[in-house]
Amino acid sequence: MFQTVLGAYGLNAEKFKIEPFGSGLINHTWKVYSEKLAYILQEVNTAVFRQPQNIAQNIKTIKKYLDQTAPEYLFVAPITAANGDDFVVIDNHFYRIFPFVENSCTVDFVHQPEQAYHAARQFGKFTRMLSAFNVQKLKPTIEDFHNLPLRVEQFKKALAQTSDERISEAKFAIEEIIRHYNIEEQFVKMVDSGALNLRVIHHDTKISNVLLQAETGIGLCVIDLDTVMPGYFISDVGDMMRTYLSEANEEEQDFSKIAIRTDVFAAIHKGYMEEMDQVLAFTEKHFFIYSGKFMIYMQAVRFIADFLNGDIYYKTNYPKHNLLRGLNQIDLLNKYIAKESEFEGIIKKINESSVNDAKTTLN
Structure with a gap:
């Protein structure tokens, strides 16, 4: 070959x-x-x-x-x-x-806030540079990739068809998915109201999809462009929240290791908005924090739906693997939601600092 x-x-x-x-x-x-x-x-x-x-x-x-x-x-x-x-x-x-690309590297996990900053800035830069591009020229490479209403509907269908045994095993997870239906309802309202603009979105913003300078760690560009297609900015920001904020990933079985790093949240906001602040509409900026709930919840829904369906989509390595993955993401979601007021304070502080820096420059 x-x-x-x-x-x-x-x-x-x-x-x-x-x-x-x-x-x-x-x-x-x-x-x-x-x-x-x-x-x-x-x-x-x-x-x-x-x-x-x-x-x-x-x-x-x-x-x-x-x-x-x-x-x-x-x-x-x-x-x-x-x-x-x-x-x-x-x-x-x-x-x-x-x-x-010589003298470049990638990393698999966010160990420092600076890495999150450089990654977020590169993903923001990519979308910003294409802000005047006709997004309708692009074709979907994976249909309904981040279609949350579809994922919730698939969950409901799986729940209606699964065995009593799997319902019993996933009882807490099912209750949590249902309790957070409002996340999907809010997404539908956002789209229907036109609050989100269709843009060129990467859709897979894990840290390893950013090329970094080997010596300095400064971002060079985004790579792995197969999922680049029309979408909403909450997909890219949300995926960064889901994969950067906690050092423990979706495979972690010890949920006590799942913790939200607020300094990483600040780095994501700072890096992304340095590129996208003048591009995002006023209404879109209000959904920056929501983006994390959107992506974490959607992944939890997909894992639990797959468990209820008998593990037919995601590869599993042990019994109840998808159930544990789903519970992992539900734990991450609840810990993320508990930090919302703190996130709002961080964004307010960053914005105030930016205003003060602008005033200093003018003076």
């Missing part, structure tokens, strides 16, 4: 070392390198991305726009094969190659 794929790009596989690369869970990724050259080889998971050509078309459309409007931006796009194709297809497996 490697020789065929690399050969399509004019490369000889025998002259390169090839090894697995990164921590992504969807696509298969390898680093292909020699003393002088380095690339990233990736196989697109077509079970998740059923129309990979939509990904290629979206990336090409955005690249063309940024080449004209922000040519200095580091946009890591796939390299076109020698015959001009976007992918090398072997037995219905889709492969592509990216340039490897």
Whole structure:
């Protein structure tokens, strides 16, 4: 396979070392390198991305726009094969190659607020640079990816069809999902009222999807653009809240380790709003804190629905794995909600500081 794929790009596989690369869970990724050259080889998971050509078309459309409007931006796009194709297809497996950015790195977890700041700023910058782009030119790469009403409906359907045993095992989780139905109801009102604007959104803002300078840790650009499509800013901000705020991730079984780091929340707000403050509408800014509830709740709903359905979507490693994941996210959600007033104070303080800095500059 490697020789065929690399050969399509004019490369000889025998002259390169090839090894697995990164921590992504969807696509298969390898680093292909020699003393002088380095690339990233990736196989697109077509079970998740059923129309990979939509990904290629979206990336090409955005690249063309940024080449004209922000040519200095580091946009890591796939390299076109020698015959001009976007992918090398072997037995219905889709492969592509990216340039490897030297002196760059990624991290898998947020250890310091500064990392959250640089990541949030890069995701904000990406959406800001595309604020004048016609979002209707992009095609969905995963249908209904962050459609919360659909996820809640799927939960209700699973609840109606599951066994009494699973209902008993998930009793607390089910009660918590139902208790927080207002999160989904608020989302519907926001969309129906036009309070949220459709934008170019990354949709997968985990920290490993930001390329950092290896020496300084300063953000360079966002990567892994397969989920870039039309959406709402609460998806990107909410996913950062869900994955950055607690050092314990969704696999943690000891819920006492799930804790909200308010300094990381402040870093996310500061970094994202430095880029997006002039782009977001006044009404949208009111939903910055809500975004965390939106994404954490949606992931909890998906885990519990999958448990009720008999664990048919997410891979599980032990009995009740999805139930535990769902309970983990419910715990994170409740701890997040308990911090809302503190979050409001943090945002107020940041805004006041920005106003004072502006006055000082003017004087």
